[in-house]
Amino acid sequence: MERIIMHIDVNNAFLSWTALYLLKNGSKYDIRNSYAVIGGDEQTRSGIVLAKSTPAKRLGVVTGETLYSARKKCRVLKTYEPNFKFYSEMSNKMFNLISKYTPDIEIASIDECYLDYTKIKSMQGDQLEFAKKLQKEIYDELGFTVNIGIANNKLCAKMASDFTKPYKIHTLYDNEIQEKMWPLEVGELFGIGKKTVPKLNKINIFTIKDLANSKREELYKYFKNQSESMINWANGIDNSPVISKPRIPKGIGNEITLDHDVTDIKELYKYLLFLSEKVGQRIRKQNKYARVIVVILKDNNFKKYSHQKKLQTPTNNNEEIYNMAKIILREIYDDEKIRLIGIRLDNLTDKKIKQVSIFDKIEEEKNIDEVVDKLNNKYKNIIKKATLINTKTRRE
DNA sequence: TCTGGGGTCCTAGGACCC
């Protein structure tokens, strides 16, 4: 049977949600209608555009560019800090609202999801009418607009929801692919990023149609095993199912850009300690253990590199994470000027494989971590290790 | 006043085993 899939995508999510937050807290303005962006903090060297209003977009402001560059395009630009806690509330409200209609939704990110309409069509009726109703309901109940794409698979639904914005519904059924998708530039295709576009252009592929009609053997020379799926995407072929099960994380990582370049390894240790506690807290919340610990560095030339170590015994213990991270750092650090440092826990597993010889010590430490986690949750992170008290930590 | 942070998946090369 032919599937009917919808992709629901919040318009300018962070900016819309901050607009609502401000309105809720007494602001007279709706920043959605002014030259506004959500951006990081230039003082801590995270000054990039995370989301922009439609008027700002019209002046050429793009996501990911520096605030400095955005301001050059729009001198009256206003910037607002992100409020992830509120974003996550709004996100949950939207997914809950959509879930009323079917459990078959896949949460793809904080502001988008897929919905498998196939099974509920007989109950809910025409999909376009349903989409209109859903879109209006989200706006009436929650106050922000979404785009909805309707198609026969996830890829095309996703492409359709991106066509024109805001507050639009588009279809991209199998029989519309040539007319609606093929004329687009190849970089518009989901999965084709900014590194791949120049490579494709070089072999005379400029539109999605060019890619769809390209020769498999020719493409294989440049993209190897990737070429098969690239051609499939360009033809709108995607058989992946809507997966409604909550995603189990494959890895947990945190990284911080430092407010100045650091060359003192002892200073880097402090950040490692901070990061160990952060990822430790998160992994224990998931009830998982990590087999692999990765340390990530970025130097002042923006070169990123990482090293990892596999553990004998998986861990979720702060002290163990920290100690291993220090060992890895010592191995890779060679007096570069460090701009960013991160820790990632990978190869997650459910159970700890117990090693009797050191078991007692670990259990004891683990209990301490758990007590601290509870207190942290209760008293908003007032408990910090002594060495961290003087370490500048950044807001989310 | 230059450039975030959270992920996923893939690839290539080396080590190691049989």
Add this chain to the structure above:
DNA sequence: TCTGGGGTCCTAGGACCC
């Protein structure tokens, strides 16, 4: 006169997405 090769695991890095 020659020195396999498949399978698997591990690691580092890259591309992509929001």
